Amino acid sequence: MATAAAHRTAGAPAYGAPHADPDGDARQRAFDAAVAADERVEPRDWMPDAYRATLVRQIAQHAHSEIIGMQPEANWITRAPSLRRKAILMAKVQDEAGHGLYLYSAAETLGVSRDELLDKLHSGRQKYSSIFNYPTLTWADVGAIGWLVDGAAITNQVPLCRCSYGPYARAMVRVCKEESFHQRQGYELLLALSRGTPEQHAMAQDAVDRWWWPSLMMFGPPDDASQHSAQSMAWKIKRHSNDELRQRFVDICVPQAESLGLTLPDPDLKWNEEHGRHDFGAIDWTEFWDVLKGNGPCNEQRLTQRRRAHDEGAWVREAAAAHAAKHAAKHTGKHTGPTGVEQA
Numbered sequence: 001m002a003t004a005a006a007h008r009t010a011g012a013p014a015y016g017a018p019h020a021d022p023d024g025d026a027r028q029r030a031f032d033a034a035v036a037a038d039e040r041v042e043p044r045d046w047m048p049d050a051y052r053a054t055l056v057r058q059i060a061q062h063a064h065s066e067i068i069g070m071q072p073e074a075n076w077i078t079r080a081p082s083l084r085r086k087a088i089l090m091a092k093v094q095d096e097a098g099h100g101l102y103l104y105s106a107a108e109t110l111g112v113s114r115d116e117l118l119d120k121l122h123s124g125r126q127k128y129s130s131i132f133n134y135p136t137l138t139w140a141d142v143g144a145i146g147w148l149v150d151g152a153a154i155t156n157q158v159p160l161c162r163c164s165y166g167p168y169a170r171a172m173v174r175v176c177k178e179e180s181f182h183q184r185q186g187y188e189l190l191l192a193l194s195r196g197t198p199e200q201h202a203m204a205q206d207a208v209d210r211w212w213w214p215s216l217m218m219f220g221p222p223d224d225a226s227q228h229s230a231q232s233m234a235w236k237i238k239r240h241s242n243d244e245l246r247q248r249f250v251d252i253c254v255p256q257a258e259s260l261g262l263t264l265p266d267p268d269l270k271w272n273e274e275h276g277r278h279d280f281g282a283i284d285w286t287e288f289w290d291v292l293k294g295n296g297p298c299n300e301q302r303l304t305q306r307r308r309a310h311d312e313g314a315w316v317r318e319a320a321a322a323h324a325a326k327h328a329a330k331h332t333g334k335h336t337g338p339t340g341v342e343q344a
Contacts (some may be wrong), residue, residue: 058111066283071302075136076136092146099175103168103169106170128219146190151249160238187260219245254278266280
């Protein structure tokens with residue numbers, strides 16, 4: 001084990017840098033053994049380039065989804081029907097910003113900079129979850145997002161707490177705790193509407209009708225069409241396939257919908273006694289791929305707003321960097337000039 005550990009820990013190259021490793025085979029065997037034994041891979045451990053690249057892609061997409069996902073619900077903060085609802089929604093949107101911070105920080109441990117990831121998001125070279133390209137048309141949409149979208153996120157993310165990459169797994173522990181609050185908030189909001197006036201019940205039902213199928217698409221394409229799923233499971237980045245997680249989500253939602261007094265918009269949804277699960281109708285994967293390619297109802301709006309927020313926040317980042325440099329200078333006796341060059 002000491003030899004294996006020694007082979008696992010090596011000066012990891014920067015993201016995208018080529019390996020020059022004469023002990024590569026031994027390190028690969030040690031890595032494979034560690035993953036098979038459910039040990040955590042840490043930033044200073046040796047890892048295959050493909051493993052590193054897969055993590056960067058997945059964590060970046062997750063981080064992007066958190067900050068883009070702030071937009072649909074932030075749209076309703078000023079229109080929340082009560083102070084209590086406004087406070088809950090503000091707390092939730094702030095949580096999503098924090099989730100993005102945890103995840104970008106986890107990605108940075110892999111040798112990629114946050115600026116690089118954001119540049120790829122803003123240029124369309126990296127994706128975020130397709131679900132956030134749908135509009136929030138009514139107040140009930142806030143509840144449907146909490147119940148369905150955050151519920152799907154929990155189903156997908158709880159297994160990530162056991163991800164083979166340590167920083168990602170640890171970040172997910174707190175994220176999942178907060179997402180659980182978001183899901184309960186959404187459920188409670190829908191319950192209040194469902195038990196309200198006929199108009200409020202209809203509003204809740206309409207929101208569920210519009211968000212149900214996009215929520216099922218959140219788990220990604222079917223297993224036979226998923227490019228990365230099998231390898232991610234082999235590396236124990238993921239613990240379950242897309243279809244397994246989707247099925248689990250459906251089985252959780254059916255009794256919850258009954259308790260809410262709402263109907264899931266799927267005439268083919270029924271209990272399969274033989275398999276002990278719910279059968280459900282065919283998903284429109286054409287819509288999924290179309291939205292993913294940038295043709296959803298709000299794709300352009302979401303990215304335009306994200307770019308604008310990034311540009312308008314430049315002064316905040318510059319001020320924070322200047323403050324950090326000033327604070328560091330107190331401890332080193334040096335300070336940096338405007339070019340970043342140390343000055344006496």
